[in-house]
Amino acid sequence: MQRSFLAQNPSVIWFIAILALFTVVVTILSEVSGVGVISTSFIKTLGKTLCLCLVAITMDVVWGYCGILSLGHFAFFGIGGYAIGMWLMYARTELIVIESLAAQAIPSTAAEISDAIGNQIFGVVGSSEFPLIWTFADSLFLQLLMVILVPGLLALAFGWLAFRSRVTGVYLSILTQAMTLALALYLFQNDSGLRGNNGLSGLQNIPGYRDVPQATVSIIFFIASAIALGAGYVFFAWIVSGKMGNVIKGIRDNEARVWFLGYHVERYKLFVFTVTAVVAGIAGALYYPQAGIINPGEIAPIASIYLAVWVAIGGRGRLYGAAIGAAFVSLVSSWFTGGGAPNINLGFYTIQWTDWWLVLLGFSFVAVTLFFPKGIGGLFDLLMRKQS
Amino acid sequence: MSMLLEVSGVSVTFDGFRAINNLSINFAPAELRAIIGPNGAGKTTFMDIVTGKTKPDEGTVIWGDRNISLLGMSESQIAMEGIGRKFQKPTVFEAQTVRQNLAMALKNPRGPFVVLMHKKTKLNAARIEAVAEQIGLSDSLTRVAGELSHGQKQWLEIGMLLAQEPRLMLVDEPAAGMTPEEREKTTDILKEAAKTRAVVVVEHDMEFVRRLDCKVTVLHEGSVLAEGSLDHVTSNQTVIDVYLGRAHA
Numbered sequence: 324m325q326r327s328f329l330a331q332n333p334s335v336i337w338f339i340a341i342l343a344l345f346t347v348v349v350t351i352l353s354e355v356s357g358v359g360v361i362s363t364s365f366i367k368t369l370g371k372t373l374c375l376c377l378v379a380i381t382m383d384v385v386w387g388y389c390g391i392l393s394l395g396h397f398a399f400f401g402i403g404g405y406a407i408g409m410w411l412m413y414a415r416t417e418l419i420v421i422e423s424l425a426a427q428a429i430p431s432t433a434a435e436i437s438d439a440i441g442n443q444i445f446g447v448v449g450s451s452e453f454p455l456i457w458t459f460a461d462s463l464f465l466q467l468l469m470v471i472l473v474p475g476l477l478a479l480a481f482g483w484l485a486f487r488s489r490v491t492g493v494y495l496s497i498l499t500q501a502m503t504l505a506l507a508l509y510l511f512q513n514d515s516g517l518r519g520n521n522g523l524s525g526l527q528n529i530p531g532y533r534d535v536p537q538a539t540v541s542i543i544f545f546i547a548s549a550i551a552l553g554a555g556y557v558f559f560a561w562i563v564s565g566k567m568g569n570v571i572k573g574i575r576d577n578e579a580r581v582w583f584l585g586y587h588v589e590r591y592k593l594f595v596f597t598v599t600a601v602v603a604g605i606a607g608a609l610y611y612p613q614a615g616i617i618n619p620g621e622i623a624p625i626a627s628i629y630l631a632v633w634v635a636i637g638g639r640g641r642l643y644g645a646a647i648g649a650a651f652v653s654l655v656s657s658w659f660t661g662g663g664a665p666n667i668n669l670g671f672y673t674i675q676w677t678d679w680w681l682v683l684l685g686f687s688f689v690a691v692t693l694f695f696p697k698g699i700g701g702l703f704d705l706l707m708r709k710q711s
Numbered sequence: 712m713s714m715l716l717e718v719s720g721v722s723v724t725f726d727g728f729r730a731i732n733n734l735s736i737n738f739a740p741a742e743l744r745a746i747i748g749p750n751g752a753g754k755t756t757f758m759d760i761v762t763g764k765t766k767p768d769e770g771t772v773i774w775g776d777r778n779i780s781l782l783g784m785s786e787s788q789i790a791m792e793g794i795g796r797k798f799q800k801p802t803v804f805e806a807q808t809v810r811q812n813l814a815m816a817l818k819n820p821r822g823p824f825v826v827l828m829h830k831k832t833k834l835n836a837a838r839i840e841a842v843a844e845q846i847g848l849s850d851s852l853t854r855v856a857g858e859l860s861h862g863q864k865q866w867l868e869i870g871m872l873l874a875q876e877p878r879l880m881l882v883d884e885p886a887a888g889m890t891p892e893e894r895e896k897t898t899d900i901l902k903e904a905a906k907t908r909a910v911v912v913v914e915h916d917m918e919f920v921r922r923l924d925c926k927v928t929v930l931h932e933g934s935v936l937a938e939g940s941l942d943h944v945t946s947n948q949t950v951i952d953v954y955l956g957r958a959h960a
Contacts, residue, residue, distance in 0.1 A: 566829040573804045585790035594823045
């Protein structure tokens with residue numbers, strides 16, 4: 324009766340196989356291999372989409388499996404992006420500054436270099452001082468640690484406060500949204516230490532690899548995103564398929580019953596909330612170097628709501644559903660908003676999809692909720708039933 | 712004989728309504744007890760207090776050989792101390808199989824990291840099968856709990872309690888919505904369980920209580936009105952006036 328993890332979770336094999344095939348095909352068709360059918364900018368779009376799939380999977384674990392409708396997971400995603408962005412921006416600016424100062428007759432002091440870097444980075448917000456939070460910005464290792472620690476500790480502290488006071492359901496959603504909004508508003512301030520609404524930019528340039536073409540950089544990030552997504556999928560499939568999965572699904576379906584069985588529900592929620600926040604941060608750290616820029620608008624509550632919409636459309640409570648939802652909706656969204664969809668001329672009015680896409684998305688969300696509660700993932704159930 | 716659970720002088724008020732009023736009630740380590748009483752007598756609130764869901768305004772709840780107070784402990788701590796509870800409505804995890812339901816209830820360490828690393832063992836499987844046997848669901852282990860009949864769900868929930876290996880089982884209306892044959896079987900399960908532990912059954916159905924054939928406590932307006940054998944309490948004039956009279960009217 325002891326069946327192996329993979330035998331119990333056939334979707335893991337399928338998911339990894341399709342992801343691997345997709346990665347290989349895209350790499351072959353990219354400019355790096357010389358074929359060049361897929362442009363570098365589209366490689367970046369695909370790489371970013373993989374990161375969105377990963378953050379959608381974290382959302383599915385926390386919401387679809389554990390029943391916590393968090394409207395804060397895109398904030399954790401953004402924090403991961405800021406953490407890596409700080410190093411990317413600092414290290415690159417440092418190289419540029421040292422290079423330009425090297426031409427001078429008198430060698431610059433360390434303080435002069437530091438001032439010049441500060442000026443370059445914080446000039447836009449009228450400052451040149453390095454805020455305290457940039458203390459570790461010169462160390463890639465420490466900033467990578469921040470990618471994990473900052474979302475993790477924030478989720479741990481916030482979740483501890485929220486779950487111990489037994490806040491559940493829609494009130495918890497409002498609380499997480501308030502956290503997200505507070506974070507975004509804070510980052511919008513010029514003296515937040517993260518360049519206010521300018522955000523961090525130039526993140527697509529990897530310090531020290533200026534001679535490496537973007538085509539190569541983009542394919543490296545694309546593959547890294549694919550590996551992260553695959554690893555994240557296996558990791559969460561492992562969590563939700565064992566006894567842990569039974570308990571967290573139990574919490575979703577009947578929290579009181581789980582308490583009276585002797586499980587400390589609060590600790591389980593905290594575990595799920597924190598682990599998913601950390602993975603969301605990692606996804607963000609892979610996403611923003613591909614996007615090139617991060618600003619507080621990315622963290623705004625609406626982004627976390629979109630995340631919930633993706634998961635709902637893709638199918639809650641199944642990991643591949645979340646990934647499909649995120650990939651499908653975000654790609655369709657960029658097709659519509661990027662002018663890919665032809666405008667519809669009704670004679671008296673022209674439907675411009677850049678404006679109307681959100682309305683269409685809203686209706687799709689309502690329709691899925693009402694008529695296809697299992698989302699796109701539910702189609703697989705139908706296929707399976709036809710086969711058997 | 713020392714008591715397993717001693718509730719004394721407990722009162723609790725909700726928005727000015729005194730749900731439990733100076734309630735004192737004791738249970739021995741191995742006994743079957745029925746609690747009856749009209750709606751609003753405080754039966755469910757009593758269970759809420761013992762299981763840690765509701766904090767009383769005053770009074771003490773003393774548990775076990777070590778005489779520890781249950782007040783201030785969380786629901787999960789109390790459950791781990793050995794108090795299991797069955798809800799009025801059958802409350803099982805409908806999306807999961809009977810086996811998964813029982814596996815979750817099985818007495819084992821409950822910490823998140825232990826659970827995360829949990830491996831299925833032959834011993835646990837045997838324990839699950841033993842419980843399934845007791846509740847007559849041996850053939851349904853792989854079924855999804857949501858597909859079970861109402862009576863089977865009640866049994867599954869009782870089975871989950873048994874799997875917890877509690878020293879005290881609080882069972883809220885186990886026979887509600889059951890056919891006569893199902894009731895008979897439920898009586899057997901509860902009587903069997905009460906041989907080695909305390910089983911407290913809250914029930915409305917007098918016929919079912921008669922079949923349990925045990926000591927009966929009548930609650931009324933949040934305190935004990937009468938206690939003794941079923942014949943003893945049903946011949947009590949106050950009990951007839953406040954409860955039986957109303958039921959027969």
